[in-house]
Amino acid sequence: MSTLDYFEVESTDKVGADQYRRLASVVIGDHGLLKVIQKIHIYIDPEVPVFVAVGITRTLLAAIRVSDIGAITNQDGQVIISINEETYLAALLQVLWNRFSKDMVQQPDRFTIMMDLTNEEAEILPDMIVIDPTDTLYKDLIYSMQIICPEGFKVRKQNFLAGKFYFVASEDTLPEDIMPLVREKFALMGETI
Amino acid sequence: MILEPVSYKGGVYRHDEILDLIEDLGGYIIQKHIIAQDVILQALIPKTDIDLLRTIARPLAGEVTTAPLVGTEIAVVSMSLEIHHLPHASCDVAEYLRTEGAKTNMIGLARGFGKRIALMNEEERAIINEHDCAVYLLGNFESCIQKKMPVLRRGITVPILVCGAPEREKLMQIIDPPVDGYIGGVGRFMHRTKEAGEIARLDDIVREVAQVLDTKRAAIAKDPLSVSPARLMDVIISEIPDIRYVTSPIPVVVQIDGLRVKLPFDLYAGEIGDIRIEEGIRIASLAAITPSRMRNYILIKIKPFSETGIRV
Numbered sequence: 001m002s003t004l005d006y007f008e009v010e011s012t013d014k015v016g017a018d019q020y021r022r023l024a025s026v027v028i029g030d031h032g033l034l035k036v037i038q039k040i041h042i043y044i045d046p047e048v049p050v051f052v053a054v055g056i057t058r059t060l061l062a063a064i065r066v067s068d069i070g071a072i073t074n075q076d077g078q079v080i081i082s083i084n085e086e087t088y089l090a091a092l093l094q095v096l097w098n099r100f101s102k103d104m105v106q107q108p109d110r111f112t113i114m115m116d117l118t119n120e121e122a123e124i125l126p127d128m129i130v131i132d133p134t135d136t137l138y139k140d141l142i143y144s145m146q147i148i149c150p151e152g153f154k155v156r157k158q159n160f161l162a163g164k165f166y167f168v169a170s171e172d173t174l175p176e177d178i179m180p181l182v183r184e185k186f187a188l189m190g191e192t193i
Numbered sequence: 194m195i196l197e198p199v200s201y202k203g204g205v206y207r208h209d210e211i212l213d214l215i216e217d218l219g220g221y222i223i224q225k226h227i228i229a230q231d232v233i234l235q236a237l238i239p240k241t242d243i244d245l246l247r248t249i250a251r252p253l254a255g256e257v258t259t260a261p262l263v264g265t266e267i268a269v270v271s272m273s274l275e276i277h278h279l280p281h282a283s284c285d286v287a288e289y290l291r292t293e294g295a296k297t298n299m300i301g302l303a304r305g306f307g308k309r310i311a312l313m314n315e316e317e318r319a320i321i322n323e324h325d326c327a328v329y330l331l332g333n334f335e336s337c338i339q340k341k342m343p344v345l346r347r348g349i350t351v352p353i354l355v356c357g358a359p360e361r362e363k364l365m366q367i368i369d370p371p372v373d374g375y376i377g378g379v380g381r382f383m384h385r386t387k388e389a390g391e392i393a394r395l396d397d398i399v400r401e402v403a404q405v406l407d408t409k410r411a412a413i414a415k416d417p418l419s420v421s422p423a424r425l426m427d428v429i430i431s432e433i434p435d436i437r438y439v440t441s442p443i444p445v446v447v448q449i450d451g452l453r454v455k456l457p458f459d460l461y462a463g464e465i466g467d468i469r470i471e472e473g474i475r476i477a478s479l480a481a482i483t484p485s486r487m488r489n490y491i492l493i494k495i496k497p498f499s500e501t502g503i504r505v
Binding site: 011013015016019020022023026027030044046047049147150151152153154171172 | 272273275276277278306307308309310311332333334335336337358359360363380381382383384
């Protein structure tokens with residue numbers, strides 16, 4: 001995975017490690033996390049058993065605002081949004097319905113949204129956030145780690161804070177303090193937590 | 194007469210001539226698929242007549258190939274039905290075995306995952322034992338395979354083939370007592386098998402399954418079955434008209450030593466048992482007719498000659 005600055009899978013079982021390297025790269029790619037993860041180190045010891053994934057995310061993508069999705073024109077209080085990015089149309093409608101109610105939001109055709117707004121409402125409209133990628137990033141990251149890790153590893157502990165995440169899972173009860181192990185794996189990437 | 198499993202691929206045009214020929218030769222059509230303008234037949238035909246079939250199929254642009262898995266029902270056992278094991282590798286393996294003529298059933302264990310916590314319940318065991326053999330799709334770590342195999346093989350009476358990421362020799366070394374077949378390099382993965390190396394691994398599985406089933410056939414040949422499963426299938430299809438209303442693609446599944454009939458046991462088991470194959474010989478006198486653990490199907494296991502003293 002050339003887009004990651006660091007990607008290692010470490011295991012006491014060499015054959016298993018090679019398999020998991022391919023598996024992890026497929027899962028990360030399939031979940032669209034290649035642009036998000038900067039470094040990741042996975043450690044699996046099937047004898048203990050324990051699965052540890054530690055990583056660092058890149059500077060997060062900017063939120064998508066109404067002005068990013070379409071051109072906004074205001075004619076005496078009648079605001080018209082001409083959609084040019086249909087991908088986010090469903091989310092945009094949801095946001096507008098929640099903010100202004102369904103009665104106020106007219107959609108005469110697929111790419112046009114018309115609303116009668118006050119001056120204050122029209123002013124805040126372009127900056128309203130439609131989708132914030134950070135909202136789902138944590139869930140996506142942890143979900144992908146759950147898929148990568150062996151299925152029987154149901155006992156887990158995870159954290160994501162300030163661009164650094166860790167995911168530890170096992171079939172048995174985890175040790176009370178897993179942080180030394182997590183720190184050790186962060187150190188292998190040249191990072192601290 | 195030795196029947197050879199073959200697969201015929203050709204066009205729809207004049208394919209009925211091939212059907213008639215197979216029947217005239219004393220062969221049996223196990224499966225027939227019409228896909229757009231193509232016909233795929235899985236059939237058993239007399240070994241000596243394969244060249245004749247090829248000759249007649251040539252002007253119709255038909256292709257006849259030997260398909261060692263025709264007439265077998267194979268259990269592809271996945272450790273769970275979670276995304277970890279499905280659709281890859283379980284579906285890839287099951288699909289590839291089907292292309293070689295096998296009827297495969299995927300069995301997802303309720304709690305087959307994990308090293309220490311892996312379990313198999315009585316129903317799962319019973320369903321696996323209804324098949325000709327079971328292909329176990331295990332994971333990537335040899336210590337896990339070693340630890341969980343005793344649990345997964347307990348009570349299984351059909352031949353077991355184990356797929357796992359460690360090399361074949363390593364699998365043979367760690368699984369004790371030995372199982373019937375080993376395929377290395379096929380562990381847990383999450384992508385479609387399409388690279389040459391991956392297809393080669395799937396070919397290894399087909400080869401190993403064919404070998405295991407050949408051994409099983411050879412063992413059965415020492416004390417032959419009272420009637421050929423393919424012939425029994427033909428008799429049931431002609432005598433039970435309701436079989437035509439079964440929506441399943443294969444209403445009667447042929448196994449090496451029996452059949453699975455996809456009709457309700459309570460309603461049809463008696464009727465099937467009373468069918469006369471030849472004068473004075475009922476199916477019930479040649480085979481054990483039992484309820485299948487798979488839905489409410491009928492499972493027929495043909496008794497050997499030594500038990501019935503009859504050879505039809």
